[in-house]
Amino acid sequence: MRVIHMFLVFFIVIVFTKCSDSDDTSFFYELVPVDKVTVPEQFEKGKKYTITVYYTPPTNCHSFVGLDTEISKNEQTIAVVNLVVNKNDCMENSELLKTSFEFIAEKEKAYIFKFWQGKQTNGNNDYLVIEVPVL
Numbered sequence: 001m002r003v004i005h006m007f008l009v010f011f012i013v014i015v016f017t018k019c020s021d022s023d024d025t026s027f028f029y030e031l032v033p034v035d036k037v038t039v040p041e042q043f044e045k046g047k048k049y050t051i052t053v054y055y056t057p058p059t060n061c062h063s064f065v066g067l068d069t070e071i072s073k074n075e076q077t078i079a080v081v082n083l084v085v086n087k088n089d090c091m092e093n094s095e096l097l098k099t100s101f102e103f104i105a106e107k108e109k110a111y112i113f114k115f116w117q118g119k120q121t122n123g124n125n126d127y128l129v130i131e132v133p134v135l
Helices: 002-019
Strands: 026-032 034-038 048-055 062-072 075-086 097-104 111-119 125-132
Touching (some): 026 062, 034 075, 034 111, 048 075
Parallel strands (some): 075 111
Antiparallel strands (some): 034 048, 048 097, 062 075, 111 125
């Protein structure tokens, strides 16, 4: 029994030693501005639509995590979220990437989409605003 206990302690020490990085790599989440979107010109109530969002991650250390969406009545605010690995060897990126999501028009009035495009010089958020009527 004591041998098993010692083996377990040894195993735990090895695992924690291997998990600690000596290169101090850290990460954080960051919103990435939307460059453009593809949205239908109109919706039909009850139908499903694909909305495509295009964005350019600033560096190769940025990885897509998901879309942050806030919904208030018929208005949706959408932002691209990236995981950023903070390393010393990050290189600038200029490749336009895309992601998409499914949307079902459940109401009979127009939907307003606000896609986050960054911050203005005064610190206010800047949005690409698109209104889509429901027919």
